[in-house]
Amino acid sequence: MSDATTVDYDGMIPNNVGLNADPRLRRALERWHPGYLDWWRDRGPEGFQENLVYLRTAVSVEPEGWAKFGFVRMPEYRWGILLAPAVEDRKIGFGTHKGEPAWQEVPGEYRAMLRRLIVVQGDTEPASVEQQRHLGATAPSLYDLRNLFQVNVEEARHLWAMVYLLQKYFGRDGREEAEELLSRRSGDRDSPRLLGAFNEATPDWLSFFMFTFFTDRDGKMQLHALSQSGFDPLSRTCRFMLTEEAHHMFVGQSGVGRIIERTCAAMREAGIDDPTDIERVRALGVVDLPTMQKKANLHFSLTLDLFGSEISTNAANAFNASLKGRYLEDQIDDDHQLLNATYPVLRLKDGRAMKEGVPALSALNMRLRDDYIADASSAIERWWNRIIARAGFDFRISLPHVAFNRRIGEFSAIHADPDGNMLRTEEWQRRRDAFLPTIEDNFFIESLMRQVTERGAFASWIAPPRAGIDGMPGNFEYVKLAG
Numbered sequence: 001m002s003d004a005t006t007v008d009y010d011g012m013i014p015n016n017v018g019l020n021a022d023p024r025l026r027r028a029l030e031r032w033h034p035g036y037l038d039w040w041r042d043r044g045p046e047g048f049q050e051n052l053v054y055l056r057t058a059v060s061v062e063p064e065g066w067a068k069f070g071f072v073r074m075p076e077y078r079w080g081i082l083l084a085p086a087v088e089d090r091k092i093g094f095g096t097h098k099g100e101p102a103w104q105e106v107p108g109e110y111r112a113m114l115r116r117l118i119v120v121q122g123d124t125e126p127a128s129v130e131q132q133r134h135l136g137a138t139a140p141s142l143y144d145l146r147n148l149f150q151v152n153v154e155e156a157r158h159l160w161a162m163v164y165l166l167q168k169y170f171g172r173d174g175r176e177e178a179e180e181l182l183s184r185r186s187g188d189r190d191s192p193r194l195l196g197a198f199n200e201a202t203p204d205w206l207s208f209f210m211f212t213f214f215t216d217r218d219g220k221m222q223l224h225a226l227s228q229s230g231f232d233p234l235s236r237t238c239r240f241m242l243t244e245e246a247h248h249m250f251v252g253q254s255g256v257g258r259i260i261e262r263t264c265a266a267m268r269e270a271g272i273d274d275p276t277d278i279e280r281v282r283a284l285g286v287v288d289l290p291t292m293q294k295k296a297n298l299h300f301s302l303t304l305d306l307f308g309s310e311i312s313t314n315a316a317n318a319f320n321a322s323l324k325g326r327y328l329e330d331q332i333d334d335d336h337q338l339l340n341a342t343y344p345v346l347r348l349k350d351g352r353a354m355k356e357g358v359p360a361l362s363a364l365n366m367r368l369r370d371d372y373i374a375d376a377s378s379a380i381e382r383w384w385n386r387i388i389a390r391a392g393f394d395f396r397i398s399l400p401h402v403a404f405n406r407r408i409g410e411f412s413a414i415h416a417d418p419d420g421n422m423l424r425t426e427e428w429q430r431r432r433d434a435f436l437p438t439i440e441d442n443f444f445i446e447s448l449m450r451q452v453t454e455r456g457a458f459a460s461w462i463a464p465p466r467a468g469i470d471g472m473p474g475n476f477e478y479v480k481l482a483g
């Protein structure tokens with residue numbers, strides 16, 4: 001057994017899982033590696049593969065100093081397999097097996113369910129890299145270009161993390177699943193990624209920042225729920241992934257925040273008091289706030305679908321099996337089995353949204369979604385609305401109602417406006433353009449997307465960040481484009 005805090009950085013695959021002592025696993029991963037690199041070259045970032053990028057690489061799993069920064073070419077990035085340190089005598093915290101020692105091997109009766117959870121999580125990781133692959137060509141600065149690539153290499157490392165679990169614990173089916181993770185393609189008609197939001201395009205940088213704010217935040221919730229798992233290797237893997245995930249959400253919240261900041265400053269300079277005076281604002285070469293709201297409406301509603309149906313036996317089964325817990329399960333004060341508990345769920349009753357108490361076990365998706373909404377809305381207040389308020393404009397970005405623009409669950413059957421009022425189909429069609437980005441909106445956003453590569457320079461529509469990455473100065477060359 002390896003000492004969990006020491007990372008073996010010498011071999012081809014940096015790891016703290018004792019790969020050297022497990023030749024079978026090592027061979028399996030080494031066989032998977034070339035296909036992975038092909039995937040990265042084919043479906044990873046377009047261009048820039050030969051450029052030196054200032055990236056952080058995980059070199060330890062200690063909370064302090066877990067990463068080191070340096071220039072690397074992306075295909076030479078050290079994607080490793082890193083588990084958070086084992087908690088001694090860890091006990092399962094919820095479900096039927098609450099109180100039993102955490103499992104170090106896959107419990108036979110739950111094998112299929114566990115594999116599915118890992119595959120679904122694993123599928124999202126390469127999917128987002130594929131979705132973002134064209135963005136380098138329109139990066140608003142070298143700083144942002146570097147952040148994009150950092151997110152990309154880390155999502156790809158998350159793929160490694162899930163593939164490790166599949167290869168180590170699931171034998172032949174695990175190897176097959178690992179291959180399929182490389183063969184599905186985001187947005188592909190015949191072989192799409194498993195979840196809807198991961199088949200949508202990420203055509204521009206506003207979409208990218210909204211995606212990392214809203215959709216990576218779903219990733220954070222899912223990782224939290226899985227980090228409670230009774231299957232200890234999954235728990236430890238997810239705990240370490242969460243340290244990287246924080247940066248992805250930082251990229252999203254600060255990215256949108258910087259766009260808002262730039263818009264507000266441009267409106268001030270031009271003497272525009274009304275943020276809804278869209279034409280005048282756009283003429284300044286910045287994104288108007290109502291369009292930002294529409295983008296938030298879109299990305300939020302797409303992301304809510306990732307939480308699945310309001311009432312779900314799959315979620316109940318995974319909890320009962322002690323495989324997937326709730327957000328911060330270990331900090332909740334209840335019996336952690338939920339045998340007699342109920343949970344209020346917003347349901348569609350007689351054409352209206354109404355709260356209904358349902359068995360808490362079947363409402364676990366909802367609970368996770370509610371925790372997500374609380375997390376997202378407080379981040380919006382802190383990161384976005386504060387900037388608008390400081391600039392003195394009467395405008396707030398807000399989250400639409402959960403019934404708005406849904407394709408999965410209770411509200412997929414109806415239309416609702418962002419306040420949750422039900423709309424007849426013709427009214428929805430008439431007013432849709434006021435709620436969601438239109439072709440013209442997207443066309444305008446696209447018109448702003450021009451690559452900026454001078455050191456320390458930023459596109460017209462986005463403010464510089466407060467601070468550089470790793471304490472670097474404003475004119476730092478985060479990506480070396482010449483050679």
Ligand SMILES: [Fe+2]
Nearest residue numbers: 125155158219
């Ligand atoms: Fe991830």
Ligand SMILES: [Fe+2]
Nearest residue numbers: 216219245248
């Ligand atoms: Fe992420």
